[in-house]
Amino acid sequence: MPSERRLQVLSAIVTDYVRTREPVGSRALTERYRLGVSPATIRNDMAALEDEGYIYQPHTSAGRVPTQKGYRLFVDEVARVKPLSAPEREAMTALLAGAVDLDQVVVRTVRVLAQLTGQLAVVEYPSLRRTALRHLELVALGPTRLLMVIVTDTGRVEQRTVTLAGSGPQVVGALDPLVLERLRLRLNAALVGRRAQEVVPVLTHLAEQAPDDERALLAAVIGELVAALRPDAEERLAVAGTANLARSTPDFSSLGPLLDAIEEQVVLLRLLSPETDDVPAGDGDPTGMRVSIGSENHDDVLAEASVVTAGYGVGQGQVLARLGVIGPTRMDYPATMTVVRAVARYLSRFMAGPAG
Structure with a gap:
C-alpha cells in the first residue's frame, strides 16, 4: 500500500487525467495541486507509483496515466461518496417529481442517472421473483384466450396472455364469466402476499382441489404464472444515455462491440446480477454500491469500461433490483458514486411508499 502522500499524488493524477484526458506530468501536479512537497519529491513518488503498477507512461517524454490498478486503489482508498450538490438535488427532484407509478418512476430515474452522470444508465425493474403478489386479474379475450395481469407489492405490473389447449364446450365453459370470476377470487385469496418460492406449492394444492369446470382454465393459468416467476425468467430493464x-x-x-452487447441487454443483466445482494453493504450503506473496473467486469467488451451499481428496495438492506451506470475507466468516480447512491436511495423511498 502506498504512503498517504503517494495516495495524494495518485489522487491528483486521476483527478487531472479524468478532467483533461491528457497524461499528467510532475510540473502540472506542482502547479495545480497543493501537495506540500517539492517537485523532486513528486517525481520520486510518481516513479514509485509507476514501479508498483498504479500509473504508466503512454510514450516517452509524456506524463503519467492511471492504470486499472490505479483506479481501483483510488476508488478503494481515496474516493469518497459525498452528498449531492444543491444543483444536482434540484435537478433530480425536478425530473422525478410527479411520478405516480413504478413505470413512470423507473423511466424518469434512468433519465436522471444518464443526465447527472453523463454516462449510460440502466435501471432494473423489481424482480417478480423477489416481490410478493398484490393482485391477480383475469380478463377474457375470447373463447380460448385470456389476459392475466400480475401486480406486485412494488407496483410492478406484468401482463401475460393465457391460451387454453384444445377446443369445444369444455374450453368455452371454462371461460364462462362466473367460472372466471370464481377462479380469480380463489387465486387471489390463496396467493396475495406470497412470494415466488411460496407460489408453486399453493398452486399445486389448488389444482388438486379444483372443481371440474375450473381444471382446464386453472392448468393454463398456472403454467403462465409459474413461467413468469421461474428463476431464469427475463427481467425488465430501462436504458438511457447511449449517446x-x-x-x-x-x-x-x-x-461497437460494447454498444451491440448493450442493445442485446445480456451484458446489462449480468452486470446487475444480485450476487452480493444478500451481503450487508460496507460502511453502513444499504444500497450495496459496487464499482467494477476494466477486467473486473469479466467480459471482453467491458475491458475498457467501469460500472457503478447500487441496489434499491423497500427496507434496510433489502435489495429488490439494481441500477447503475456504464462509462469509460476515465470516469469521475466520486461524482458518479454520489449520484448512483442518491438515486438508489430515492427509489427505495418511493418503493416504501408514504409511510416508509
Whole structure:
C-alpha cells in the first residue's frame, strides 16, 4: 500500500487525467495541486507509483496515466461518496417529481442517472421473483384466450396472455364469466402476499382441489404464472444515455462491440446480477454500491469500461433490483458514486411508499 502522500499524488493524477484526458506530468501536479512537497519529491513518488503498477507512461517524454490498478486503489482508498450538490438535488427532484407509478418512476430515474452522470444508465425493474403478489386479474379475450395481469407489492405490473389447449364446450365453459370470476377470487385469496418460492406449492394444492369446470382454465393459468416467476425468467430493464457512451469514443479502442452487447441487454443483466445482494453493504450503506473496473467486469467488451451499481428496495438492506451506470475507466468516480447512491436511495423511498 502506498504512503498517504503517494495516495495524494495518485489522487491528483486521476483527478487531472479524468478532467483533461491528457497524461499528467510532475510540473502540472506542482502547479495545480497543493501537495506540500517539492517537485523532486513528486517525481520520486510518481516513479514509485509507476514501479508498483498504479500509473504508466503512454510514450516517452509524456506524463503519467492511471492504470486499472490505479483506479481501483483510488476508488478503494481515496474516493469518497459525498452528498449531492444543491444543483444536482434540484435537478433530480425536478425530473422525478410527479411520478405516480413504478413505470413512470423507473423511466424518469434512468433519465436522471444518464443526465447527472453523463454516462449510460440502466435501471432494473423489481424482480417478480423477489416481490410478493398484490393482485391477480383475469380478463377474457375470447373463447380460448385470456389476459392475466400480475401486480406486485412494488407496483410492478406484468401482463401475460393465457391460451387454453384444445377446443369445444369444455374450453368455452371454462371461460364462462362466473367460472372466471370464481377462479380469480380463489387465486387471489390463496396467493396475495406470497412470494415466488411460496407460489408453486399453493398452486399445486389448488389444482388438486379444483372443481371440474375450473381444471382446464386453472392448468393454463398456472403454467403462465409459474413461467413468469421461474428463476431464469427475463427481467425488465430501462436504458438511457447511449449517446453519452458514444461521446466517449476516444476512451475506447472499439466501441461497437460494447454498444451491440448493450442493445442485446445480456451484458446489462449480468452486470446487475444480485450476487452480493444478500451481503450487508460496507460502511453502513444499504444500497450495496459496487464499482467494477476494466477486467473486473469479466467480459471482453467491458475491458475498457467501469460500472457503478447500487441496489434499491423497500427496507434496510433489502435489495429488490439494481441500477447503475456504464462509462469509460476515465470516469469521475466520486461524482458518479454520489449520484448512483442518491438515486438508489430515492427509489427505495418511493418503493416504501408514504409511510416508509
